[in-house]
Amino acid sequence: MNLSVQIGTLRLQNPVMVASGTFGYGVEYAQLLDLNQLGAVVVKGIRLHPVRGNLTPRTAEVTSGMLNAIGLQGPGVDGFIKKYWPFLKKLKVPTIINIWGTTVDEYAEVAKRFEALGGVGALELNVSCPNIKEGGAQFGTDVKLLRQVVAACRRATQLPIITKLSPNVVNIAPFAKAAEDAGSDALAVTNSYPAMAIDIETRKPKLANITGGLTGPCIKPIAIKLVWEAAKAVKIPIIGMGGIQNAADAIEFMMAGATAVAVGTANFYEPQTPLQVIAGLREFMRQRGIKDVREITGSVQVAR
Numbered sequence: 051m052n053l054s055v056q057i058g059t060l061r062l063q064n065p066v067m068v069a070s071g072t073f074g075y076g077v078e079y080a081q082l083l084d085l086n087q088l089g090a091v092v093v094k095g096i097r098l099h100p101v102r103g104n105l106t107p108r109t110a111e112v113t114s115g116m117l118n119a120i121g122l123q124g125p126g127v128d129g130f131i132k133k134y135w136p137f138l139k140k141l142k143v144p145t146i147i148n149i150w151g152t153t154v155d156e157y158a159e160v161a162k163r164f165e166a167l168g169g170v171g172a173l174e175l176n177v178s179c180p181n182i183k184e185g186g187a188q189f190g191t192d193v194k195l196l197r198q199v200v201a202a203c204r205r206a207t208q209l210p211i212i213t214k215l216s217p218n219v220v221n222i223a224p225f226a227k228a229a230e231d232a233g234s235d236a237l238a239v240t241n242s243y244p245a246m247a248i249d250i251e252t253r254k255p256k257l258a259n260i261t262g263g264l265t266g267p268c269i270k271p272i273a274i275k276l277v278w279e280a281a282k283a284v285k286i287p288i289i290g291m292g293g294i295q296n297a298a299d300a301i302e303f304m305m306a307g308a309t310a311v312a313v314g315t316a317n318f319y320e321p322q323t324p325l326q327v328i329a330g331l332r333e334f335m336r337q338r339g340i341k342d343v344r345e346i347t348g349s350v351q352v353a354r
């Protein structure tokens with residue numbers, strides 16, 4: 051039975067990874083599950099310099115999901131290399147580094163630094179963070195800027211590039227196509243949805259940042275639709291995510307057109323979820339005599 055998939059030049063032993071920002075830098079989860087069983091480890095977003103993030107509270111539970119406004123806290127490129135890379139580079143599975151910047155040049159510079167590091171599996175461009183005021187959102191919601199940022203990173207590195215699209219657009223197809231045309235090897239669909247929650251006793255927003263990103267099971271059907279629409283627009287592989295809690299959810303994303311999937315919010319309440327998804331996927335294939343996981347991708351039957 052083949053579970054391996056290809057993302058650009060990167061081969062994954064199985065199609066199940068973790069979603070950026072929900073798995074720290076891998077080391078935080080090392081006691082909770084065998085990281086070497088994953089398709090890949092994806093780390094929290096990194097920009098050139100350290101970032102302190104937003105004031106607390108930064109997370110809030112909502113019905114079937116959560117809100118977050120972390121503000122992309124992170125150690126910066128140098129801090130990451132010093133503190134986390136010695137652990138990550140010893141893993142048998144690839145590390146995908148989620149990167150961001152406030153200018154096109156910063157994205158390219160961060161991409162160059164990780165290319166020079168050697169041993170990185172791929173770069174995932176976060177062009178769709180809705181949480182911070184200084185940049186992020188405009189890259190993912192403006193086709194021209196998106197094309198510029200992907201092209202600049204393409205010139206800066208030969209590492210596989212995964213462009214993580216924003217869900218905050220009316221039609222995702224032109225964004226998916228722009229990323230593909232600018233040299234992206236794959237797409238990640240999708241990031242969190244802009245949202246807000248209020249405590250009716252205090253009349254205060256539940257997040258210090260007022261608004262944040264909605265993730266978890268409540269976004270799954272919306273994310274499935276985006277994957278389906280993006281898959282129709284491009285030939286490059288898609289990594290589907292948004293509310294995956296079990297193998298059935300992952301299979302749904304794959305049937306919609308995803309080659310691989312990522313588990314996000316579920317890592318917070320059940321850290322074994324990614325491994326359960328892999329086991330369930332294997333069982334689904336065994337029961338139906340599916341020999342290659344790639345047969346599932348795009349297999350949704352749509353009447354015309």
Ligand SMILES: Cc1cc2nc3c(=O)[nH]c(=O)nc-3n(C[C@H](O)[C@H](O)[C@H](O)COP(=O)(O)O)c2cc1C
Nearest residue numbers: 069070071095118176240241265266292293314315
């Ligand atoms: C607390 C938190 C932090 C996140 N940080 C990042 C990040 O740094 N970069 C990024 O591209 N996405 C980030 N995301 C988005 C996730 O990677 C993922 O796209 C989203 O949560 C949808 O998947 P889920 O519903 O399974 O959580 C974050 C999500 C959460 C909940």
